[in-house]
Structure formats: structure tokens, C-alpha cells
Amino acid sequence: MYRSWIVKLSSLARFSTVCLHAGQEPDLATGAIVTPIYQTSTYVQDGLGVNKGFEYGRTHNPTRLALERNLAAIEGGAEAFAFASGMAAIGAIATMLRSGDHVIVSDNVYGGTFRLFDRILSRYQLSFTYVDTSALDLVERAITPKTRMLFVETPTNPILAITDLRGAADLAHRHDLRLVVDNTFASPYNQRPFEFGADLVTHSTTKYLNGHSDSIGGVVVAVLDEDIEWLKFVQNAEGAILSPFDSWLVLRGTKTLPLRMQRHNQNGEALAAFLAEQPKVRHVYYPGLATHPQHDLAKRQMRGFGGMIAFELGSLEAARRLLNAVQLMSLAESLGGVETLISHPATMTHASVPAERRAALGITDGLVRISAGVEDLEDLIDDLTQALDRV
Numbered sequence: 001m002y003r004s005w006i007v008k009l010s011s012l013a014r015f016s017t018v019c020l021h022a023g024q025e026p027d028l029a030t031g032a033i034v035t036p037i038y039q040t041s042t043y044v045q046d047g048l049g050v051n052k053g054f055e056y057g058r059t060h061n062p063t064r065l066a067l068e069r070n071l072a073a074i075e076g077g078a079e080a081f082a083f084a085s086g087m088a089a090i091g092a093i094a095t096m097l098r099s100g101d102h103v104i105v106s107d108n109v110y111g112g113t114f115r116l117f118d119r120i121l122s123r124y125q126l127s128f129t130y131v132d133t134s135a136l137d138l139v140e141r142a143i144t145p146k147t148r149m150l151f152v153e154t155p156t157n158p159i160l161a162i163t164d165l166r167g168a169a170d171l172a173h174r175h176d177l178r179l180v181v182d183n184t185f186a187s188p189y190n191q192r193p194f195e196f197g198a199d200l201v202t203h204s205t206t207k208y209l210n211g212h213s214d215s216i217g218g219v220v221v222a223v224l225d226e227d228i229e230w231l232k233f234v235q236n237a238e239g240a241i242l243s244p245f246d247s248w249l250v251l252r253g254t255k256t257l258p259l260r261m262q263r264h265n266q267n268g269e270a271l272a273a274f275l276a277e278q279p280k281v282r283h284v285y286y287p288g289l290a291t292h293p294q295h296d297l298a299k300r301q302m303r304g305f306g307g308m309i310a311f312e313l314g315s316l317e318a319a320r321r322l323l324n325a326v327q328l329m330s331l332a333e334s335l336g337g338v339e340t341l342i343s344h345p346a347t348m349t350h351a352s353v354p355a356e357r358r359a360a361l362g363i364t365d366g367l368v369r370i371s372a373g374v375e376d377l378e379d380l381i382d383d384l385t386q387a388l389d390r391v
């Protein structure tokens, strides 16, 4: 019975086909082309010890299973586990550590990841060292006999620094560390970390994978049997699962991931180029610009440069004027949705990062971040033009 949930996609299927079809088959009972929302807490058993592969909703759910198979195929991993948020997914990865272990983390990680490591997990005899992972010699120097994991975000949020994934994987494996990549910012359309040797890939599905700003979720994709067994156990034992409805929303989202990403990439590139020409903009952070310090590396390991752009306006007052003046762009946290969002990292997404750390990372009071949506580019440029006039 379980077999019927395994989609018979050719192993040669290409990325858009995989996004649309992997993990999904017409519903067995009705032929419905869209995987139904199995909103159920339990499953009636045929007899004692005889069931259809589903026993209890926390452990198994057909909608979640379809999504997990879809996401595993999209990332090119073996199995995926969907969680109630991106943070719950990262929390599940952290359960692979044991008391006394040490982790090296990209210094520019998402503020919530830093908060989880710094404020919660450090209470459990785990230690974390934050390093600019775009300089692998610094990573190597930070390795101690207790180091077990290298946790990398690339591109980073919000400065968009790039880490050499192949170099990071080689280094991690030479020292017997797991390489974990938070691939949220790039999306698997632009970057597939397993192809460079990553051991685990995580996403906030809240962002590009769902893509429509209407669901919070997370996923961990794994390749190693040992990790798969552990994550399966933890997902059920801790219970921070993605709901059937959210699983269905993300499944709907991944069908159009390639189409959306193409437009996010186009708008991202064009807005970055536009901002780079504006006299009031002091600096633009975007991996697609030739001025980006790791532009060549980004070209090698990314298919597109994404929709995330950060730029420096020089002061809190200038940032405030711009953020209050935009009309089409929405002032909001988050990213990766079809609508363009604009935000102020220092007081919004990175408010939980201490001020000195923010300053050291370049997250100044004048820094503004854009998540380019899929609107018509000209309308976005018109909006930025009128807002910059007010700065």
C-alpha cells in the first residue's frame, strides 16, 4: 500500500517536472489530481497490527508525506522532514548534537538562528563559534576537537555574503563534521547544496518554497541513513510537524517554484543595478553585481542570484524616510513571497542580534533590505524612484 504513494517519475526528469510531479500522484480513492488535505488525527486499522501504513497523524500524514517526497526530490536529497517552522527545522537539526559539542556557524546567520543557538542551546552545554564562512581559512582555524557541525547560510541574511560550498564540504569532511546548509535565501532553483557535498539542507518553507506569504513552515533534507533515521525519530518524538493544510499550501507553491524564481531573479538583478546607480545609495549588496566580493563564486555555484538585495542609505533617518515613502512595496519582515517586501534589518529581522554584533556584521541603521517579488519591474522602479526622492 505504501508503494502507491511513491511517484514513478523518471530519474531523468528535469527540475520543473520534478517540482510539479515529485511526491504526487492522482488520489487513490478519487483520482483527484491535487493531493488532498488529509485533515485527520488518526487512521482506522483493518485489524490488530494491520494498517495502510498510517497509524497516527503526528507520525504520518499523506499530505505531509507527499510534500516531503516532493521537497527531497527538489533538493536532490534522499528524504525530507517537514516541520512547523524554519526554526523548528533548525531545532531538529540541533538534536543531532550532544552535550559538549561545538558548532561553527556563519557569522551572518538569520537572527532567529543566532537567538536559538545563543540563548537556548548554549544552556545545554553546546557551544557555537561565529565565523565569516566566506573565508574558509577562518573556519579551519575555529575547528576544535569538539567541533561536530559546520552550519552555513549562503547567501547570508541580509548582507548576502557567499560561502564556497564545495570548499566548505571538503573542509567539513576532512575534519569529520556535518555540513548543514540553510538554503532558504537561494531556494533550490538557484542553488543545490547536495551537489557540492552538503550533508543536510534546511529551509524556511515560509519563504520561496511556499512563495505566497500564507504559511509558516520548515524542512530538513538529508542524505545519510543515520541522519534520516534520527530525524524521522525526532520529528515524531518532538512533534513539531507541519500541518496537513500547510503541507498542501507548500505543495501548491513548489509547482510554480521555477517560474517564480525566474522572475525573482530578473527583478532582483534589475533592482540591484538600478540602486547601484542612485547617488543616495552608498552601497548595494547583491551577488549578481560585479562589485560583489564573491561574484565569481556566486556565478559558479548559483543558477541565478535571487531576489534579495540590501543597500546602505547612510543613516537611520534616511532609511526611515524611504521605508515610510514606499507605496507598492510593503514594509514587512519575511521574504520570498510573490509580493515585494522592504524591511529594516537592524530594527526588524535582526533586532535580536546585539548592537555591537550588528555593527561588526555591517547591519547598520542605514541598511535596507528588499525581497523582490514578481510584480512588473517598471512599477517597482517607479516606487523606489519616488521613495528615494523623499530621502
Ligand SMILES: Cc1ncc(COP(=O)(O)O)c(C=O)c1O
Pocket: 085, 086, 087, 088, 110, 112, 113, 153, 157, 182, 184, 185, 203, 204, 205, 206, 216, 217, 218, 334
Ligand atoms: C535564512 C532563514 N532561515 C530560517 C528562518 C526561520 O524560518 P521561520 O520564520 O519559518 O521559522 C528564516 C526566517 O526568516 C530565514 O530567513
